[in-house]
Amino acid sequence: MRVDGRAQADMRPVKITRHYTMHAEGSVLVEFGNTKVLCTASVENKVPRFLKGEGKGWITAEYSLLPRATATRTNREATKGRQTGRTVEIQRLIGRALRAVVDMEAIGERTITLDCDVLQADGGTRTAAITGAFVALVDAVDSIYGGVGKFPVEDFCAAVSVGIGEQGPITDLCYAEDSEAVVDMNVVRTGRGNLIEVQGTGEHGTFTRSELDTLMDMAEQATEVLFKAQKGALGITADKIGAVCNKVVLATHNQGKIREFKAALSELGLEAVSIGELCQVNEPEETGKTFMENALLKARYYMEFCRLPCLADDSGLAVEPLHGAPGVYSARYAGENATDEENNEKLLRELADVPFEKSKAKYICALALVYPDGRYMTAKGACEGLIQKEANGEGGFGYDPYFYVPELGTTMADISLEEKNKRSHRALALRLLVDKLRAEDATHE
Ligand SMILES: O=c1nc[nH]c2c1ncn2[C@H]1C[C@H](O)[C@@H](COP(=O)(O)OP(=O)(O)OP(=O)(O)O)O1
Numbered sequence: 001m002r003v004d005g006r007a008q009a010d011m012r013p014v015k016i017t018r019h020y021t022m023h024a025e026g027s028v029l030v031e032f033g034n035t036k037v038l039c040t041a042s043v044e045n046k047v048p049r050f051l052k053g054e055g056k057g058w059i060t061a062e063y064s065l066l067p068r069a070t071a072t073r074t075n076r077e078a079t080k081g082r083q084t085g086r087t088v089e090i091q092r093l094i095g096r097a098l099r100a101v102v103d104m105e106a107i108g109e110r111t112i113t114l115d116c117d118v119l120q121a122d123g124g125t126r127t128a129a130i131t132g133a134f135v136a137l138v139d140a141v142d143s144i145y146g147g148v149g150k151f152p153v154e155d156f157c158a159a160v161s162v163g164i165g166e167q168g169p170i171t172d173l174c175y176a177e178d179s180e181a182v183v184d185m186n187v188v189r190t191g192r193g194n195l196i197e198v199q200g201t202g203e204h205g206t207f208t209r210s211e212l213d214t215l216m217d218m219a220e221q222a223t224e225v226l227f228k229a230q231k232g233a234l235g236i237t238a239d240k241i242g243a244v245c246n247k248v249v250l251a252t253h254n255q256g257k258i259r260e261f262k263a264a265l266s267e268l269g270l271e272a273v274s275i276g277e278l279c280q281v282n283e284p285e286e287t288g289k290t291f292m293e294n295a296l297l298k299a300r301y302y303m304e305f306c307r308l309p310c311l312a313d314d315s316g317l318a319v320e321p322l323h324g325a326p327g328v329y330s331a332r333y334a335g336e337n338a339t340d341e342e343n344n345e346k347l348l349r350e351l352a353d354v355p356f357e358k359s360k361a362k363y364i365c366a367l368a369l370v371y372p373d374g375r376y377m378t379a380k381g382a383c384e385g386l387i388q389k390e391a392n393g394e395g396g397f398g399y400d401p402y403f404y405v406p407e408l409g410t411t412m413a414d415i416s417l418e419e420k421n422k423r424s425h426r427a428l429a430l431r432l433l434v435d436k437l438r439a440e441d442a443t444h445e
Pocket residue numbers: 251252253254257283286298313314315316317330331332343363396397398399400412424426
């Protein structure tokens with residue numbers, strides 16, 4: 001019989017409370033029975049000197065006991081002016097454990113610091129700290145994740161103590177058990193079942209190989225319980241661990257745009273699916289006053305439907321002698337549901353008295369990428385030309401047959417898709433957006 005009545009292989013009740021404090025990017029209170037540890041994860045956009053310019057990030061941890069976390073008061077290390085060997089050893093263990101499951105390149109040149117402060121100690125503070133800090137880390141990483149590409153946390157990580165007490169092998173030792181244990185062992189394990197660290201010590205005696213095997217089996221069983229608790233706490237965020245999101249949904253029904261986006265994105269290693277291929281959904285009303293308002297409106301509208309990252313494009317033609325018309329009304333210049341032909345006819349009519357050299361025009365594109373959690377990223381691109389009186393070329397779409405680009409000596413419709421994707425307003429905006437995506441700086445709403 002154990003002091004708290006548990007069976008030998010039982011964990012104490014495990015509780016993981018996310019978003020425990022408000023300021024840190026990740027904040028978790030983890031409880032293993034009476035052991036309570038506050039774990040916060042903080043993101044900073046810098047790395048230690050030895051990593052500068054390497055394109056990699058860093059994860060580090062600090063550990064501390066609050067004075068009355070213990071039965072008798074423990075002095076603050078800050079007052080003493082230095083950390084004990086125990087503190088240094090524990091915080092290094094926490095850092096090592098978490099670094100093992102994170103792709104350092106994928107977090108970019110950032111440092112994530114895990115602060116593990118023990119509010120109440122009743123044995124197993126380091127294993128509780130690792131288990132809770134992992135959840136805080138996932139939240140911190142999610143706060144900088146661009147939503148597309150590899151999620152930097154590749155696997156789960158949890159830790160448990162096991163040992164040999166007077167009744168034999170036991171799991172998750174409380175302080176009373178820990179102080180009397182013959183053998184004391186801490187095991188850090190990944191969700192896929194690999195080991196990150198095993199620290200086993202015969203404190204008051206020795207142990208056999210078969211006892212070690214039993215302890216490892218018990219640690220495996222207990223960490224499975226911990227992974228379940230972490231998953232429960234993380235909810236749908238847990239699905240991102242170890243996942244790669246290469247899919248972007250194109251939030252448009254315009255086949256010309258879809259063609260251009262698919263070609264451009266595949267060159268960047270991203271797979272684009274148009275909303276029409278995913279589900280049947282009507283177009284939203286484009287009530288925005290600017291291209292960007294409309295792009296955001298469309299991306300959000302379609303994202304609500306498919307709950308995937310959605311990329312929307314709002315674009316159009318701004319003609320100088322027409323004071324910027326048709327602008328945001330480009331698609332419905334000749335009226336609701338106007339065809340490209342009808343719009344082009346109206347454009348030529350409006351420009352009837354304007355000579356070619358004076359018919360300066362600009363293609364404008366606003367892009368918005370919106371994530372299911374509300375974050376978004378935007379970019380704009382523009383491309384200059386002149387409106388010619390005769391159609392030329394079979395490619396492109398919309399106003400392309402009349403949009404003359406001086407550097408090309410012909411229209412946007414008279415060039416290949418690859419060529420258009422090198423210089424168009426859409427291609428320029430997309431390049432900017434992908435640069436931002438690589439730097440992972442989505443705006444929080
Ligand atoms: O590269 C282009 N080459 C030719 N014409 C273009 C281009 N880019 C935009 N345009 C014209 C077509 C359309 O008349 C309007 C876009 O209106 P816009 O509302 O953004 O697109 P849309 O209604 O066709 O599709 P959706 O809203 O589902 O993305 O500007």
